[in-house]
Amino acid sequence: MTRTNTSTADAGAPWITRKLGAFVAEHPSAGWPPHVDREAGRTLLNWLGCAIGACRHPAVEAALAAARELAPSAQATVLGRSDRVDIGNAALINGIASHTLDFDDTHLRTIIHPAGPVASAVIALAEHGGMTGRAIIDALILGVDVECRVGNAIYPDHYDRGWHITGSTGMLGAAAACARLLQLDAAHATMALGIAASQPTGVREQFGSMTKALHVGAAARIGLTAALMAKHGYTSSERALEAPRGLVQTFSTKHDWREIEDALGERFEITTNTYKPFACGIVIHPSIDGCIQLRGQKDIAVDAIERVDLIVHPLVLELTGKRAPRRGLEGKFSVYHACATALLFGKAGEAEFSDACVNDVRVIALRDRIHARPDAAMDEDAADVTVLMRDGRSFHQRVEHAIGSLERPMTDADLQQKVHGLVDPVLGAAATTRLIDLCAELAEAPDVRRLIAATRPA
Amino acid sequence: MTRTNTSTADAGAPWITRKLGAFVAEHPSAGWPPHVDREAGRTLLNWLGCAIGACRHPAVEAALAAARELAPSAQATVLGRSDRVDIGNAALINGIASHTLDFDDTHLRTIIHPAGPVASAVIALAEHGGMTGRAIIDALILGVDVECRVGNAIYPDHYDRGWHITGSTGMLGAAAACARLLQLDAAHATMALGIAASQPTGVREQFGSMTKALHVGAAARIGLTAALMAKHGYTSSERALEAPRGLVQTFSTKHDWREIEDALGERFEITTNTYKPFACGIVIHPSIDGCIQLRGQKDIAVDAIERVDLIVHPLVLELTGKRAPRRGLEGKFSVYHACATALLFGKAGEAEFSDACVNDVRVIALRDRIHARPDAAMDEDAADVTVLMRDGRSFHQRVEHAIGSLERPMTDADLQQKVHGLVDPVLGAAATTRLIDLCAELAEAPDVRRLIAATRPA
Numbered sequence: 016m017t018r019t020n021t022s023t024a025d026a027g028a029p030w031i032t033r034k035l036g037a038f039v040a041e042h043p044s045a046g047w048p049p050h051v052d053r054e055a056g057r058t059l060l061n062w063l064g065c066a067i068g069a070c071r072h073p074a075v076e077a078a079l080a081a082a083r084e085l086a087p088s089a090q091a092t093v094l095g096r097s098d099r100v101d102i103g104n105a106a107l108i109n110g111i112a113s114h115t116l117d118f119d120d121t122h123l124r125t126i127i128h129p130a131g132p133v134a135s136a137v138i139a140l141a142e143h144g145g146m147t148g149r150a151i152i153d154a155l156i157l158g159v160d161v162e163c164r165v166g167n168a169i170y171p172d173h174y175d176r177g178w179h180i181t182g183s184t185g186m187l188g189a190a191a192a193c194a195r196l197l198q199l200d201a202a203h204a205t206m207a208l209g210i211a212a213s214q215p216t217g218v219r220e221q222f223g224s225m226t227k228a229l230h231v232g233a234a235a236r237i238g239l240t241a242a243l244m245a246k247h248g249y250t251s252s253e254r255a256l257e258a259p260r261g262l263v264q265t266f267s268t269k270h271d272w273r274e275i276e277d278a279l280g281e282r283f284e285i286t287t288n289t290y291k292p293f294a295c296g297i298v299i300h301p302s303i304d305g306c307i308q309l310r311g312q313k314d315i316a317v318d319a320i321e322r323v324d325l326i327v328h329p330l331v332l333e334l335t336g337k338r339a340p341r342r343g344l345e346g347k348f349s350v351y352h353a354c355a356t357a358l359l360f361g362k363a364g365e366a367e368f369s370d371a372c373v374n375d376v377r378v379i380a381l382r383d384r385i386h387a388r389p390d391a392a393m394d395e396d397a398a399d400v401t402v403l404m405r406d407g408r409s410f411h412q413r414v415e416h417a418i419g420s421l422e423r424p425m426t427d428a429d430l431q432q433k434v435h436g437l438v439d440p441v442l443g444a445a446a447t448t449r450l451i452d453l454c455a456e457l458a459e460a461p462d463v464r465r466l467i468a469a470t471r472p473a
Numbered sequence: 474m475t476r477t478n479t480s481t482a483d484a485g486a487p488w489i490t491r492k493l494g495a496f497v498a499e500h501p502s503a504g505w506p507p508h509v510d511r512e513a514g515r516t517l518l519n520w521l522g523c524a525i526g527a528c529r530h531p532a533v534e535a536a537l538a539a540a541r542e543l544a545p546s547a548q549a550t551v552l553g554r555s556d557r558v559d560i561g562n563a564a565l566i567n568g569i570a571s572h573t574l575d576f577d578d579t580h581l582r583t584i585i586h587p588a589g590p591v592a593s594a595v596i597a598l599a600e601h602g603g604m605t606g607r608a609i610i611d612a613l614i615l616g617v618d619v620e621c622r623v624g625n626a627i628y629p630d631h632y633d634r635g636w637h638i639t640g641s642t643g644m645l646g647a648a649a650a651c652a653r654l655l656q657l658d659a660a661h662a663t664m665a666l667g668i669a670a671s672q673p674t675g676v677r678e679q680f681g682s683m684t685k686a687l688h689v690g691a692a693a694r695i696g697l698t699a700a701l702m703a704k705h706g707y708t709s710s711e712r713a714l715e716a717p718r719g720l721v722q723t724f725s726t727k728h729d730w731r732e733i734e735d736a737l738g739e740r741f742e743i744t745t746n747t748y749k750p751f752a753c754g755i756v757i758h759p760s761i762d763g764c765i766q767l768r769g770q771k772d773i774a775v776d777a778i779e780r781v782d783l784i785v786h787p788l789v790l791e792l793t794g795k796r797a798p799r800r801g802l803e804g805k806f807s808v809y810h811a812c813a814t815a816l817l818f819g820k821a822g823e824a825e826f827s828d829a830c831v832n833d834v835r836v837i838a839l840r841d842r843i844h845a846r847p848d849a850a851m852d853e854d855a856a857d858v859t860v861l862m863r864d865g866r867s868f869h870q871r872v873e874h875a876i877g878s879l880e881r882p883m884t885d886a887d888l889q890q891k892v893h894g895l896v897d898p899v900l901g902a903a904a905t906t907r908l909i910d911l912c913a914e915l916a917e918a919p920d921v922r923r924l925i926a927a928t929r930p931a
Contacts, residue, residue, distance in 0.1 A: 073706065080705035081698060085559040086546035101543040177723030182671070213640070213684050214691060217671050219718040226671050226709040229702075233672060240539060244687075247538035248531065251684040260677040265635030266724070 025264060028257035029272050032212070034279070035161050035256070036205030039191040042280050044153050051283045052458060055152050057430055058159070060454045061120050061290045062113050062130035063094065067470055068365060068437030069115040070095030074225040078108050078232070091139040094470045095441045102139040106189070106239045110135035110232030114181070115225075116365055117347070118294045118437070122159075122287060123421060125166035125180055129288055131231035132185025133158035136239040137192045141463045146196050148460035154192040156285050158238075161208070162188025163284035165256070165263070167274035173267035174219075182217030182230025183266065187256075189238020190245075197246050209251025210241035212262040290430055292419045293363040295347040299335050301398035301417040302327060302350055302387075306357035309402055309412045317359055317377070319405045322384045325354065326399035329389035336387075346373040355382040358402075364436040396420055442472055483722060486715035487730050490670070492737070493619050493714070494663030497649045500738050502611050509741045510916060513614050515888055518912045519578050519748045520588035521552065524571040525928055526823060526895030528553030532683040533570045536690070540566060549597040552928045553899045560597040564647070564697045568593035568690030572639070573683075574823055575805070576752045576895070580617075580745060581879060583624035583638055587746055590643025590692035591616035595650045598697055599921045604654050606918035612650040614743050616696075619666070620646025621742035623714070623721070625732035631725035632677075640675030640688025641724065645714075647696020648703075655704055667709025668699035670720040748888055750877045751821040753805040757793050759856035759875040760785055760808055760845075764815035767860055767870045775817055775835070777863050780842045783812065784857035787847035794845075804831040813839040816860075822894040854878055900930060 045052065069075060070093065079093060082104040091105035092098070094112060099105075113119050113131045120130050137154045140146070146154075166184045174180045190211035194204035214237045217230030245251075255261050263270045293303050302325050309315060325331075327350070337349040346352040346368045355378045356367040372378060393399070396417055402410045416422035418429070425433070431451050438447040450469045457466060503510065527533060528551065537551060540562040549563035550556070552570060557563075571577050571589045578588050595612050598604070604612075624642045632638045648669035652662035672695045675688030703709075713719050721728045751761050760783050767773060783789075785808070795807035804810040804826045813836045814825040830836060851857070854875055860868045874880035876887070883891070889909050896905040908927045915924060 074708075077702060077705045077707040081701040081707065084701050085561050086548065087559070088544035088546070090544065101545070103543050177718040179671075209679075209682070210684055210687065213637075213675050213679055213688060215673075218713065218720050218723045220710045220713055220716040220720075220723075221667075221671055222718075224667070224708045224710050226668055226707070226713070229668065229707070230671060243539040243542050244535060247535045249535040249539065249684070249687070250532075250682045252678045252682050255676065255678055255684070258678040260635040260680075262676050262678075265676045265678075 025270065026259050029276060031257040031272060031275055032208050032255050033205050033253055034276065035191065036208055037201040038279055039157050039161065039195050040199060040201040040204040042157060044149060047283055051156060051286055052152060054286050054288055055156050056455060057290065058120055058130050058285060058288050059134055059155060060430060060434060060451060062134045063450065063454060063470065064434035064437040065116055065119045066109050066113040067095035067441050069112040070441060072112065072115045074115050074228055075108060075112045078111050082108065090143040092142060092467050092470065097471055102143050103236050103240055105139035106136045106235035107232040109139065110235035111228045114228040114231040116294055118291055118365065120288050120290050121297065122163045122166065122284060123289055125163060125170040127163055127166045127184060128181045128231065129159040129162055129188065129285065131181060132234035132238060133162060133188040133192045135232065135235035136189035137196060138463060140193055140196050140239055142467050145462045147462060148457040150196055151463060152458050154195040156283060157195050158188040158192025159285040160283055161191040164275045168271045169263060169267035169269055172269035177219050178266060179217035179219050179221065179227065179230045182234050183215035185231060185234030186211040186214055186216065186237040189235050190241040193239045193242035194245065197242055199242065199246060203245045205253055206249065206251050207242040207245035209253065209255035210244055210249060211238050212255035215262065215266065287421060289419055289421060290425045292425055292429060292433060294365045294368055295353055295363065296335060298331050298395065299350045299353050300419060301396060301414045302400065303353050303357045303363045304417045305398050305400035305412040305414045306354045307361055309400060309410050310358055310361050313410045315402060315410065317381060320381065320384060321403045321405045322386060323354065324401045325350065325385065325387040326390050326393060327387055328393045328395045329391055330395060332387055332389050340373050343369045343373050350387055351382045351385045352378065354385050483728065484717050487734060489715040489730060489733055490666050490713050491663050491711055492734065493649065494666055495659040496737055497615050497619065497653050498657060498659040498662040500615060502607060505741055509614060509744055510610060512743050512746055513610050514913060515748065516578055516588050516743060516746050517592055517613065518892060518909060519888060520571050520592045521908065521912060521928065522892035522895040523574055523577045524567050525553035525899050527570045527573040528899060530573045532573050532686055533566060536566050536569050548601040550600060550925050550928065553930065555929055560601050561694050561698055563597035564594045564693035565690040567597065568693035569686045572686040572689040574752055576749055576823065579747050579749065579755065580621045580624065580742060581747055582745065583621060583628040585621055585624045585642060586639045586689065587617040587620055587646065587743065589639060589689035590696060591620060591646040591650045593690065593693035594647035594697040595654060596921060598651055598654050600925050603920045605920060606915040608654055609921060610916050612653040614741060615653050616646040616650025617743045618741055619649040622733045626729045627721060627725035627727055630727035635677050636724060637675035637677050637685065637688045640692050641673035643689060643692030644669040644672055644674065644695040647693050648699040651697045651700035652703065655700055657700065657704060661703045663711055664707065664709050665700040665703035667711065667713035668702055668707060669696050670713035673720065673724065745879060747877055747879060748883045750883055750887060750891060752823045752826055753811055753821065754793060756789050756853065757808045757811050758877060759854060759872045760858065761811050761815045761821045762875045763856050763858035763870040763872045764812045765819055767858060767868050768816055768819050771868045773860060773868065775839060778839065778842060779861045779863045780844060781812065782859045783808065783843065783845040784848050784851060785845055786851045786853045787849055788853060790845060790847050798831050801827045801831050808845055809840045809843045810836065812843050
């Protein structure tokens with residue numbers, strides 16, 4: 016039977032949906048300091064690298080095969096491939112690809128992966144619609160801002176309930192960005208956000224399955240189609256985000272509206288975006304970082320190592336304590352494996368989490384000599400590494416903030432090296448360099464065509 | 474930072490996702506008594522009538538215009554129109570259409586509208602794939618069962634939190650039905666349900682906007698694409714529904730697993746489906762019913778009515794107490810308007826909630842003489858109507874269970890009359906009769922082509 020729509024919750028919430036709609040529609044192009052644009056470029060490059068690096072992954076193949084059942088038109092490119100599909104499916108599949116390796120960007124306050132939903136929608140729409148590079152960068156910055164501000168308002172309660180926050184805020188970022196690209200006015204952009212607000216994706220139980228990455232791709236597709244529906248007059252509640260029965264109060268007890276309203280248009284969340292240097296959970300990055308630093312500074316013959324001792328935050332062993340991984344994916348959950356590759360090869364990219372590397376006898380021999388001790392006094396961002404050599408010498412490295420953190424961000428060169436690691440195997444080194452250059456020049460480009468062409472294999 | 478995935482919730486839940494996957498894949502065709510098939514036919518006919526009746530509504534036009542931006546292939550039909558779009562968009566748009574008039578079916582225990590998500594996905598997939606009528610009926614019955622059983626397990630807590638339950642369980646029904654139609658095995662059907670489980674749609678704040686109907690269409694599209702992804706090897710958690718961080722525990726405190734497991738394959742939820750006789754909220758149906766009965770039985774000259782007194786459940790005035798509606802949609806929230814049309818015309822279909830009817834001077838004159846008194850002792854399903862004539866005579870009708878309830882279901886003739894009311898204006902009376910006949914014969918049809926052809930305007 017029909018029932019009354021009452022709630023004991025916050026009926027007096029401010030006009031959040033409208034305010035964000037107006038912000039997205041009306042904020043001036045490039046209306047921020049240059050470092051905001053610069054971080055947008057890094058965000059886009061990292062996203063491109065991750066998506067192209069995973070473009071032949073079984074998750075991408077399966078999603079593309081399913082999309083083909085709908086006989087999609089050839090509007091936009093599946094990154095790293097010659098395949099083209101409609102813009103909705105391009106957003107979906109590139110979003111899936113960008114998250115599949117768990118190597119994408121992280122907004123550390125909320126653990127949202129900002130680029131996946133927003134960039135996947137923006138690039139698909141812009142490729143088909145011929146929007147300028149400037150419009151693309153604007154849309155990316157505004158979309159990420161909406162996505163992360165809503166995340167700030169609800170994290171951690173919402174995440175702790177079981178939602179994969181990238182999928183459950185990302186559709187708002189994608190809707191905002193696409194509304195901007197489509198030049199919707201404030202009223203229509205509000206509707207786009209409202210339509211997207213009814214479509215959060217993703218429960219955390221999916222972690223470990225392909226559906227984790229679907230959350231990112233679905234958010235991209237939903238945001239894009241929400242903006243298209245709003246463009247054509249589809250309506251939603253003007254208070255879809257903030258009303259007692261709106262999205263935020265329905266799926267989070269915490270709803271700190273100030274996180275959305277404060278300094279809107281002055282402070283941009285994309286400036287706090289970070290990029291993973293290593294292709295595994297962020298919790299073991301400090302240990303890997305310490306091992307790579309030692310390798311770079313000292314004359315360490317790996318065969319002459321007696322033992323390695325790590326002191327780490329307790330979460331490291333809880334999440335990544337796998338002693339004897341057998342498959343590449345299991346290697347991502349082994350601090351021992353990751354540190355062995357760091358000492359042996361000086362890196363821990365996707366290649367170091369392959370089945371072959373996990374079963375490499377040199378890696379196994381070193382892995383078994385690595386020991387980790389949990390210490391609750393250690394920060395999550397820190398690690399302490401001691402290498403004892405057979406000849407009695409010992410080397411020590413303490414990491415206070417891992418590379419890739421806000422305190423020690425990846426340099427542009429680091430990021431380019433990461434992208435080479437991901438994209439060279441798909442496109443070759445020369446084409447990857449060209450892609451990096453085109454990405455850096457995007458803000459001045461008349462459209463995204465040359466950049467997209469550079470993502471296709473020869 | 475990465476955090477542990479712990480929960481104080483029910484970690485020992487039974488294997489719900491797998492059990493439903495096996496049920497959907499393996500239950501025998503027509504493995505139920507004949508009355509189950511009969512109700513499936515009524516469910517399908519009511520859905521067809523609602524979708525065709527709304528096929529030119531602005532919500533449908535807007536959704537179709539947005540879909541056209543993706544240049545969809547012509548795989549399946551938008552009901553009541555000559556337009557064809559890909560199967561995903563056909564599921565979406567027909568789902569939107571079927572719910573737009575708020576005239577669709579209701580599973581009263583959960584207030585789920587079962588057909589919208591399931592039939593919209595099934596018919597789109599079957600039109601393109603050439604599945605038999607028997608397979609379609611099987612898929613509809615199994616899909617509705619999955620959808621409503623999950624609803625039983627979480628209602629009312631889940632609904633009270635703010636979720637529009639048709640959108641947040643419908644994708645499971647659609648995934649189940651499409652997995653069945655695609656003849657997925659138990660393992661793949663489990664993945665289809667798991668993929669869908671990450672994609673609930675719909676917050677109740679949208680009630681009153683077009684996005685309410687989007688919830689139904691989105692659920693259809695999501696279920697269909699989840700089944701296609703599973704077919705091609707996309708994976709999800711095998712415990713996506715029941716795990717502590719799975720769908721059910723993430724969005725509902727109540728999770729009564731017995732509602733899903735008990736008598737699975739023996740009791741079918743579709744047998745408790747109901748159909749609205751009147752195109753408005755179910756809460757005023759008893760009052761309308763009483764007025765129509767009086768009009769049919771007594772010699773009531775409407776001009777000679779002095780006053781009409783209703784005794785109703787208090788919710789009636791809370792939800793539908795609008796004294797002077799001006800637009801058709803407002804008329805749906807006026808028990809006075811609805812009862813005036815019932816006494817004047819003997820019906821309260823979509824035409825009686827048009828702007829013209831709401832502003833008809835005869836309706837207004839009668840409306841103003843109708844009075845309603847709330848009485849907490851009245852059941853929601855009951856009403857008491859007294860008509861006092863100018864000559865002093867009075868007529869009385871008490872309704873214990875409104876027409877359309879489980880206790881007084883719509884007859885087949887009632888349902889056909891309702892469908893004529895919806896479809897005649899689109900296709901004409903003769904074509905509507907043919908559509909009704911083809912729907913009744915569907916279980917024996919080699920495919921759905923003739924039925925679909927009958928939904929297109931000449």
